Amino acid sequence: xxxxxxxxxxxxxHARARGFSVDVVTHEMERxxxxxYLKAARNIAEELGLTGVPAFLNPRGELHxxxxxxxxxxxxxxxxxxxxxx
Numbered sequence: 778x779x780x781x782x783x784x785x786x787x788x789x790x791h792a793r794a795r796g797f798s799v800d801v802v803t804h805e806m807e808r809x810x811x812x813x814y815l816k817a818a819r820n821i822a823e824e825l826g827l828t829g830v831p832a833f834l835n836p837r838g839e840l841h842x843x844x845x846x847x848x849x850x851x852x853x854x855x856x857x858x859x860x861x862x863x
């Protein structure tokens with residue numbers, strides 16, 4: 778990612794602009810089912826050694842950590858997509 782990290786106010790502004798209810802999302806985050814899911818997802822990420830940086834798993838099963846640009850994204854999926862369409 779480029780630029781500074783967005784603060785909570787900016788995140789909420791963009792979420793509202795796209796039709797999300799911040800109050801509903803905040804309420805849903807407290808549901809036991811959601812908390813269990815997020816805990817399981819965090820545990821899997823920790824077991825895989827993933828951190829807060831983006832992680833991408835391409836169609837060939839290769840894990841790429843860190844931000845990527847468009848050129849790298851196309852290179853990651855291009856050969857697998859080409860092979861699948863043959």
